[in-house]
Every structure is written in structure tokens, then in C-alpha cells.
Amino acid sequence: MNMEKKLRTIATLRARSFSASLDQVELQNGQIKERIRIDHPEAVAIIPLLSESEIIMVRQFRYAIGKDTLEIPAGKVDAGEKPADAVHRELLEETGYKADHIEHLCSYQPAIGYSNEIIHIYVARGMHKISRLLDEAEISSCEIMDLGALRKLLADGEILDGKTMLALGFL
């Protein structure tokens, strides 16, 4: 195995819930390189099914790509929180719905080249609207979409978000 040994952290940038560091590392062959790594908490992403043909999507401005995106609801797991509890919390915050049943579909690492993030994907069923208050600082709007129309957006390359593409492959 080609291990890479950390020699030192040169500098770290910290945001509220995650950080980016520049590390100096030594490769197996003695070469010295610098690696950027994001230290990120676990995250959850949810497929909220209103029926077998309808899904709740959220529209959100994503600063890193400078665009408004249509995505499945998602968010970071808080310290000490269980992923399943984060699913219920994020669902309520981002859509105003509560789910009777949630089921874990898969977990994956979106960007192993520079991030330790792991995203747990769940499907949520038995949805009840219980609030009109959304996380308005983050979410522009919440849209109920037909799965067929959503698949067409994906096939046309109109949705490029990895977690949304991977999740919808399960449906």
C-alpha cells in the first residue's frame, strides 16, 4: 500500500462546521507533496417521496458553483446527532414535512481526492406537512416534482448534483 505520511499542517481555513487544511506529506518513495484536505462532518441526503411518483425537491443557491440548483434535501449531521435524527431535522427545516418512515439506502464518499465527507442517503415515505416555515436563509423554494419530469432533467444534464443523481438511481 502506497501510504502517505503527514509531516505537518501548513495552514487551516475554518468555516462554521468544517475546515480545509494544507498538509505537507511524504510519499512511500520519499517524495514530499502538499495535499489539500477538507475535514467535514457526516452528512445526510433524503429522497422525500410524497407518492411513488412524486418527490419533494429544494432549490438552493450554491456559492461554490455560483448557481441556483434543484436538489434533494440534505445537510450535515450535528455533533452527537444520529444520521437518522439528522434526516428528520433536515427534512422539517428544508421542506416543512415530517416522514412516518425513513430507510437507509446507501452511504458514499463524494470527493475522496480532497474530502473525508461521507453522505448517508435515505428514502422518506409517509409524508405529512406540519410547518410552513423553511430555512429561508438557505432554501429558495421547495418544489413537488413528478419523478418522470425529474428523470428527464437528469437525462438532459440539467441536474449535475452528484448526490441527487446517485440517489435517484435507486428509484
Add this chain to the structure above:
Amino acid sequence: MNMEKKLRTIATLRARSFSASLDQVELQNGQIKERIRIDHPEAVAIIPLLSESEIIMVRQFRYAIGKDTLEIPAGKVDAGEKPADAVHRELLEETGYKADHIEHLCSYQPAIGYSNEIIHIYVARGMHKISRLLDEAEISSCEIMDLGALRKLLADGEILDGKTMLALGFL
């Protein structure tokens, strides 16, 4: 649309081919927040099919997750390079093979929460081994795998790499 306006870049970390910045931004509601963003070149990932049931995978140490992973070959597109040319270059560097035909399957953004990276996924067919020299600083080994065995690793959660999971959904 909930735009976020950049006020300033507080600090930037630079690696050889990409950077991480901490920006101060202003939300639509006037709130000031800090955002980490990775500025990353385009990338390609390749499904190299030796036959309809055999794929070439690479084993690689990934510093950000501190682990050895089994993945499809992938890499960054160089400045001025076309994605299709990067596919042929990375395939040769990481596996020693040349492909007669490549086909673009989809493009996606792996981590829109903090990175502008876009990955173009290609399938490669008509493979010829033309070199034994691999990029040994990066790649530990190159393994020919049966697609059925690979699907079992994915189903068992033994492979968590997003691009590999998404790509194999096309087969």
C-alpha cells in the same frame, strides 16, 4: 433566487492543481457568512471495459480519507487539454492501456456544497495493453475485476467512492 455576494477572500490555500479559499459572503437577507470553496479543474473518470464483464480498476491511497481505495481510473484535465484527451492520458498513466473507442456517459458535480469540480464520466472499449509503466507515485496497483464481483463489493458497502458508484450504475 437567494444569491450570495462575495465581499472578500479572507485566505487561500494552494496545492499544485487546485486551491481552497475562505470567502466572506453576504446573503440576500443581509446576513454575513463565511464559505469555504474549492476551486478545482475539470476532471475525468473512466470505465475501462476489457470485455462486457471485465473492468480495469485501480488501487490508490487517498490521503483525505487515510485509506487505500479501489476505484475506476480518474484524474484532472490539464490546462488547455480536452476532456477526451485527458481520458486517454489518464488511462495510459494509470493502467498502461490504450482504448480504441471512448464514449461520454454523463457529467456531474460531486460536492456542490464546497467545490466547483465537475467530473466527466466516460466508458472505454477496445482496450490494448501498451505499457507496463504506471504512475507508481499515485497508483498502488491495477486490477482486472469481474463486474459481478464488483457489484457485490458495491452492494456490501465495500466501495464508497462516489464516482465509481455513479459510473457503475450505467452498466
